[in-house]
Amino acid sequence: MLYKLAWRNIWRNKRRTFITMGSVFFAVMLAILMRSLQEGSYEKMIENVVSFYTGYVQIHKEGYWDDQVLDNSFEATPVIKTATSSLPSVNEAVPRLESFALAASDSTSEPCLVVGADPEKENVLTGLQNKLVKGDYFKTGSAGAMIAEGLSEKLQLGVGDTLVLIGSGYHGVSAAGKYPITGLVRFGSPDLNDRLVYLPLEKAQIFYGAEGRLTSYALNLSNPDDYKAVVKDLKKGLDEGQYEIMDWTEMMPELVQMIESDRGGGIIMMGVLYVIIAFGMFGTVLMMIAERQYEFGVMTAVGMKKRKLATMVGLETIFISAMGIITGAIASLPFVLYFYYNPIYLGDSMAEAYAQFGMEAVFPTSLDPAIFINQALTVLVFAVLVSIYPAIKIMQIDPVKAMHT
Amino acid sequence: MSVIITKNIYKTYPGVVPVHAVNGVSIDITEGEFTAIVGPSGSGKTTLLNIIGGLDKPTSGEVIVNNQDISQLSNNELIDFRLHNIGFVFQAYNLIPVLTAKENVEFVMLLQKRAKEERDNRVAELLDAVGLGDRMNNRPSQMSGGQQQRVAVARALAPKPKFVLADEPTANLDSTSTSNLLDIMAELNRKENITFVFSTHDQRVIDRARRVITLEDGKIVSDVTRE
Structure with missing residues (x-):
C-alpha cells in the first residue's frame, strides 16, 4: 500500500x-x-x-625491495614455479636478474641497469619488442645484448658494435663481459632510455656470477584486477620468511x-x-x-x-x-x-x-x-x-x- | 451500554486571556445513539468531538471510550485506538486523492491488516450501501462532494468501529446530497446499531438527530433526547 x-x-x-x-x-x-x-x-x-616494467605482482627474496643488490637474489628453485602455476590468474612468471654495471665503449663509459630476462616472456609481459627501433630483438642462447637508444648515443655505439660491461657480481665477484649489440630499444622515460641494457637471462647470470639465481619474478596476470587475490594466494603458498610478494601498489606508492x-x-x-x-x-x-x-x-x-x-x-x-x-x-x-x-x-x-x-x-x-x-x-x-x-x-x-x- | 463517557472535561488554550474551549463537559453516549452536538461557531463542539475521538487531549477530566480512559494514552497508542475503535467523517477533503473510492474504503482495513477477501467483501458491501457500487474505481476528483462524503462514511464504517464521529459532514453539501447522506447514516444506525455523533450547526442534521446536545462557550446548555 x-x-x-x-x-x-x-x-x-x-x-x-x-x-x-x-x-x-x-x-x-x-x-x-x-x-x-x-x-x-x-x-x-x-x-x-x-605493464611497462614492474608487472602487477613481483616475487623477490625477503628484503630485496629495500636493498636491491645481487646478494639479495634467490635461487630459481621449482617452488615458485609450482606456486604460481597452480594459480589460474597467473599466465606466466617472468624471471629477471637485475643489477647495475658500468657500460663502456672504446671512448667512454656510462652507468647502466643490466636486466637479464627471458626474451619471449618479457615481451609478453611488457611488449618490449614493440620498443625495438633498430636491429633484432634479443634471443635466448644468443650472446647479443639489446640496449636503450639513449645509452647507445652516449656510448656512441650502434648495432653490430661491442658493448663492454664491468661491475660487481654476486657475493662481490668481479663481473666483466663483452657483448655484441643486436638491437636498440626506445623508452619514453629518459631515465630508462639512458640506462637499460637487456641480456638473455643465462648470459646475465654468468656475467654476474649468479648462475641459477634471480632477483625477481614478475607475474603476468590474465586479469590485472586479480592482483590482490594473487598476492594473498601466493602468501599462503610461499614461505613469507623467505620471499616477499609485492603488488604494484607497494612497489609504486608514489x-x-x-x-x-x-x-x-x-x-x-x-x-x-x-x-x-x-x-x-x-x-x-x-x-x-x-x-x-x-x-x-x-x-x-x-x-x-x-x-x-x-x-x-x-x-x-x-x-x-x-x-x-x-x-x-x-x-x-x-x-x-x-x-x-x-x-x-x-x-x-x-x-x-x-x-x-x-x-x-x-x-x-x-x-x-x-x-x-x-x-x-x-x-x-x-x-x-x-x-x-x-x-x-x-x-x-x-x-x-x-x-x- | 455507554460507549462514550466524558467526566468534567476541560480544554483550555493558554494565553494572556486563557480560552476555555471546553468548560467542564460531562456526557454519556450509549450504543446506537444518533446524536448531534450543536452550537454556534466557537462554542467548542469540534474541540469536544476531537477530544472524544482521541485526536486532542483534554486539559483535565476523563474521557472513557469503550471502558478505556483514552486521556491517559500516548499519541501512538491513540493512533492505534482510533484505528480499531472509531470511524471519522470530516467536513471536506476526507479522502486520499490518489486512491480510488474502493481503495479509500479499503485503506483503514489495510492498516488493520485485514485479509484481502474480507476487505473486498466489506468494501463492496459498504459502497453498495452508500449507493456508489458503480463508482468503485473513481478517484475523488471524479466524484461530487456528496459522493465523496458517502465514500468517507463507507470508509469510516469499513473497520466496523464502535462509533462514528462526524465533524460537520454536510457543511459543503447541497440539500439533496445532505438528505442522501443523512438517509444512509440513519439507515446504518437503525440496521447495524452503529452509534453516530455529529458536530453540526446544520438544521437538516439537527432535525434528524434523536439526541441534541447544545454547547455554548464550551458548556452544555441543553441535552434533549427525542423519540
Missing part, C-alpha cells in the same frame, strides 16, 4: 517531479561521465606504468598517492554537485509535505501511524531519485562506451610530454560497474538524507492542527 501511495503521489504534480528527476538525471549522467573518464585515465596510467590525491579532488567536485542536487530535492520534498498537511492530518486521524507516513514520503523521494538515477545512468552509457572505444587524444605535443613518463596521452573512459553503482548509491544516500527532515516533521504532526491548515 505504501509503495502504491508513494508512486501515485509523485505523479500528482508531474511538472515538479520531472524537474526534480531531471536534476538527478543530469547530475548522475555528468557524474558517471566525469568519474568514468577519471577512473579510465587512472586505469590507463596504471596499465602504462605497471603512483598510488598521485591517483588518490587526484581522485580526492574529483570526489570533492562530485560532492559539490550532489549537495546542489540534494538541496533541489530537499526543496521539492518540503513543498510536497507543506501542501499535504491536511491530507496527512486525515491519514493519521483515521489510524495511519506517523512512521508509515514518513516512510511513504521517504519512498516518494527515493522513487524520484531512482528514476533520475536509472535514466541518467542509461543516458550516460552511450557516451561512456563511445569514449571507451574512441579515447580522448590530447594531441601530438602532449603525447610527447606523456611519452617522457612512459605514458600514452589518451584518455579512455572506464567501464567499471562500480562507477555506476557508486553514483547510484551516493544519490540514494542523499535521497534518504533529504527525507530525514520531512520524516521528523511528519513525526511531529498533530492531526488537529494539520487539518486546520
Whole structure:
C-alpha cells in the first residue's frame, strides 16, 4: 500500500517531479561521465606504468625491495614455479636478474641497469619488442645484448658494435663481459632510455656470477584486477620468511598517492554537485509535505501511524531519485562506451610530454560497474538524507492542527 | 451500554486571556445513539468531538471510550485506538486523492491488516450501501462532494468501529446530497446499531438527530433526547 501511495503521489504534480528527476538525471549522467573518464585515465596510467616494467605482482627474496643488490637474489628453485602455476590468474612468471654495471665503449663509459630476462616472456609481459627501433630483438642462447637508444648515443655505439660491461657480481665477484649489440630499444622515460641494457637471462647470470639465481619474478596476470587475490594466494603458498610478494601498489606508492590525491579532488567536485542536487530535492520534498498537511492530518486521524507516513514520503523521494538515477545512468552509457572505444587524444605535443613518463596521452573512459553503482548509491544516500527532515516533521504532526491548515 | 463517557472535561488554550474551549463537559453516549452536538461557531463542539475521538487531549477530566480512559494514552497508542475503535467523517477533503473510492474504503482495513477477501467483501458491501457500487474505481476528483462524503462514511464504517464521529459532514453539501447522506447514516444506525455523533450547526442534521446536545462557550446548555 505504501509503495502504491508513494508512486501515485509523485505523479500528482508531474511538472515538479520531472524537474526534480531531471536534476538527478543530469547530475548522475555528468557524474558517471566525469568519474568514468577519471577512473579510465587512472586505469590507463596504471596499465602504462605497471605493464611497462614492474608487472602487477613481483616475487623477490625477503628484503630485496629495500636493498636491491645481487646478494639479495634467490635461487630459481621449482617452488615458485609450482606456486604460481597452480594459480589460474597467473599466465606466466617472468624471471629477471637485475643489477647495475658500468657500460663502456672504446671512448667512454656510462652507468647502466643490466636486466637479464627471458626474451619471449618479457615481451609478453611488457611488449618490449614493440620498443625495438633498430636491429633484432634479443634471443635466448644468443650472446647479443639489446640496449636503450639513449645509452647507445652516449656510448656512441650502434648495432653490430661491442658493448663492454664491468661491475660487481654476486657475493662481490668481479663481473666483466663483452657483448655484441643486436638491437636498440626506445623508452619514453629518459631515465630508462639512458640506462637499460637487456641480456638473455643465462648470459646475465654468468656475467654476474649468479648462475641459477634471480632477483625477481614478475607475474603476468590474465586479469590485472586479480592482483590482490594473487598476492594473498601466493602468501599462503610461499614461505613469507623467505620471499616477499609485492603488488604494484607497494612497489609504486608514489603512483598510488598521485591517483588518490587526484581522485580526492574529483570526489570533492562530485560532492559539490550532489549537495546542489540534494538541496533541489530537499526543496521539492518540503513543498510536497507543506501542501499535504491536511491530507496527512486525515491519514493519521483515521489510524495511519506517523512512521508509515514518513516512510511513504521517504519512498516518494527515493522513487524520484531512482528514476533520475536509472535514466541518467542509461543516458550516460552511450557516451561512456563511445569514449571507451574512441579515447580522448590530447594531441601530438602532449603525447610527447606523456611519452617522457612512459605514458600514452589518451584518455579512455572506464567501464567499471562500480562507477555506476557508486553514483547510484551516493544519490540514494542523499535521497534518504533529504527525507530525514520531512520524516521528523511528519513525526511531529498533530492531526488537529494539520487539518486546520 | 455507554460507549462514550466524558467526566468534567476541560480544554483550555493558554494565553494572556486563557480560552476555555471546553468548560467542564460531562456526557454519556450509549450504543446506537444518533446524536448531534450543536452550537454556534466557537462554542467548542469540534474541540469536544476531537477530544472524544482521541485526536486532542483534554486539559483535565476523563474521557472513557469503550471502558478505556483514552486521556491517559500516548499519541501512538491513540493512533492505534482510533484505528480499531472509531470511524471519522470530516467536513471536506476526507479522502486520499490518489486512491480510488474502493481503495479509500479499503485503506483503514489495510492498516488493520485485514485479509484481502474480507476487505473486498466489506468494501463492496459498504459502497453498495452508500449507493456508489458503480463508482468503485473513481478517484475523488471524479466524484461530487456528496459522493465523496458517502465514500468517507463507507470508509469510516469499513473497520466496523464502535462509533462514528462526524465533524460537520454536510457543511459543503447541497440539500439533496445532505438528505442522501443523512438517509444512509440513519439507515446504518437503525440496521447495524452503529452509534453516530455529529458536530453540526446544520438544521437538516439537527432535525434528524434523536439526541441534541447544545454547547455554548464550551458548556452544555441543553441535552434533549427525542423519540
